[in-house]
Amino acid sequence: MYQKKISMNVIRRLPKYHSYLIELMERGVVKVSSRELSEITGFTASQIRQDLNNFGGFGKQGSGYEVELLFKEISDILGLNMSYKTIIIGAGNLGQAIANYPGFKKYALDIKALFDVNPKLIGMKIHSLDVLDIDTISDYIKDNNIEIAIICTPKEAVKKVARILEKTNIKGIWNFAPVDFTVNADIKVESVNLTDSLFVLSYMISQEEKN
Amino acid sequence: MYQKKISMNVIRRLPKYHSYLIELMERGVVKVSSRELSEITGFTASQIRQDLNNFGGFGKQGSGYEVELLFKEISDILGLNMSYKTIIIGAGNLGQAIANYPGFKKYALDIKALFDVNPKLIGMKIHSLDVLDIDTISDYIKDNNIEIAIICTPKEAVKKVARILEKTNIKGIWNFAPVDFTVNADIKVESVNLTDSLFVLSYMISQEEKN
CATH class of the missing domain: 3.40.50.720 (NAD(P)-binding Rossmann-like Domain)
Incomplete structure (x- = not known):
């Protein structure tokens, strides 16, 4: 999958994405842009895009991220299904x-x-x-x-x-x-x-x- | 002093600087550049300069930071003298x-x-x-x-x-x-x-x- 070395700073932000995505799912939000994620998380939109690109990138330019899919991917990356x-x-x-x-x-x-x-x-x-x-x-x-x-x-x-x-x-x-x-x-x-x-x-x- | 609103991301990095500076003092290091701090902390040198500039900037271009002074300033910013x-x-x-x-x-x-x-x-x-x-x-x-x-x-x-x-x-x-x-x-x-x-x-x- 993604074999390159990912910095610990990126990894330490993943749990934050994970918990904010739970919040979004609870509010029934289906799609989220990196700008919206930025407003919730306090990380910059470009930081968020960079972070997620480390794992293959889950969003298309202009169309945002699918909340549930992104949540599942991040859970999987974090090994939380184990x-x-x-x-x-x-x-x-x-x-x-x-x-x-x-x-x-x-x-x-x-x-x-x-x-x-x-x-x-x-x-x-x-x-x-x-x-x-x-x-x-x-x-x-x-x-x-x-x-x-x-x-x-x-x-x-x-x-x-x-x-x-x-x-x-x-x-x-x-x-x-x-x-x-x-x-x-x-x-x-x-x-x-x-x-x-x-x-x-x-x-x-x-x-x-x-x- | 510094009245402007500092982002929580910056604030959450301060304890890391604090603990790395203790490590440097224990090793007897007197001066440290943002590049060296970057190697220890994993934050980029430009991130570190930006972070510290929020509080007035403690280093001069090219001459690096004085470890003990920076440690004292960060302790003070964190309210650890209280x-x-x-x-x-x-x-x-x-x-x-x-x-x-x-x-x-x-x-x-x-x-x-x-x-x-x-x-x-x-x-x-x-x-x-x-x-x-x-x-x-x-x-x-x-x-x-x-x-x-x-x-x-x-x-x-x-x-x-x-x-x-x-x-x-x-x-x-x-x-x-x-x-x-x-x-x-x-x-x-x-x-x-x-x-x-x-x-x-x-x-x-x-x-x-x-x-």
């Missing part, structure tokens, strides 16, 4: 919150179990998921074809967890711990960065005060 | 995880208390913070000059919480519940969108499989 067998590492507050977070099931994540080092947590059930001993994780990943690991451990534990995961056939790591780490290149890593979002709020409030 | 009195609404797993998340204290957030409707949680201490009755929240905000509320409730409760906050002098809401809501315009709202990050991971894994 389902990934997933485990959560760290069964503390954050791990439990993630296990219970609504909306993930709809997209890609099929959460199978949680893992922890804490004997008090091991053996518990959290939202009908077992909390298992971290020492059994490599076998579990292998036996259950686990594809994604979500890291919810304290940051001190992350590097050790990364070393363990590196020796498995895991495909991706979704990291919630506020620490960077490296694994071999065939494992994809995406870190959730909560401070970026906090900084935007801080910016908006501080600007209000300056005015 | 400290905001903050409460967490919802003392379940997510609220507790946020109360305990390292790194927030360093930036802007001075968390004072948690609020909940659950009698089992009210009266508890979480990481030395009191869990208080949601019914007392309006008075608490007023008496303690609370500026930011972090919403960690189930999504069903969000609209009710928003109605309560709207009648207070709160300045900003940081929303972790996966639901949109509106409040009057003098309250700034920033929602954490975890699915965007999940979609990027899903994209990277699915591309790997297609290749």
Whole structure:
């Protein structure tokens, strides 16, 4: 299909298109121009055309994009029609919150179990998921074809967890711990960065005060 | 200072500059060109110059940016030299995880208390913070000059919480519940969108499989 290297900046805009297209479908909109998309998304029309052209271009000059078709294409590009067998590492507050977070099931994540080092947590059930001993994780990943690991451990534990995961056939790591780490290149890593979002709020409030 | 309206796309890039500049300072880099910044950030050099020009421009043509000065300016623009009195609404797993998340204290957030409707949680201490009755929240905000509320409730409760906050002098809401809501315009709202990050991971894994 589209084999060329797509920049992460483009990829990070795709989820935005995805959610705005849902909004348009809910409003019953059938066709949308890049200018209209620009008004909703805040990206420039030329940026939008460039972004979508990376994937073959879904619109004809002057006639705009078909909303439902574009939505399906973007969902497909994002791999949202797939389902990934997933485990959560760290069964503390954050791990439990993630296990219970609504909306993930709809997209890609099929959460199978949680893992922890804490004997008090091991053996518990959290939202009908077992909390298992971290020492059994490599076998579990292998036996259950686990594809994604979500890291919810304290940051001190992350590097050790990364070393363990590196020796498995895991495909991706979704990291919630506020620490960077490296694994071999065939494992994809995406870190959730909560401070970026906090900084935007801080910016908006501080600007209000300056005015 | 800079009174003109700055686009949210620019503002959302500022935290990235902020974190890359920390990296540069840690490496002892004193000066950086927009071309070098481009290599690190993945934004184009002209994008970076445009972004920074919004705030008055910190570099001279040909001589690059002073890393520490630029870092201080961006921190200032983001309001990170401020400290905001903050409460967490919802003392379940997510609220507790946020109360305990390292790194927030360093930036802007001075968390004072948690609020909940659950009698089992009210009266508890979480990481030395009191869990208080949601019914007392309006008075608490007023008496303690609370500026930011972090919403960690189930999504069903969000609209009710928003109605309560709207009648207070709160300045900003940081929303972790996966639901949109509106409040009057003098309250700034920033929602954490975890699915965007999940979609990027899903994209990277699915591309790997297609290749």
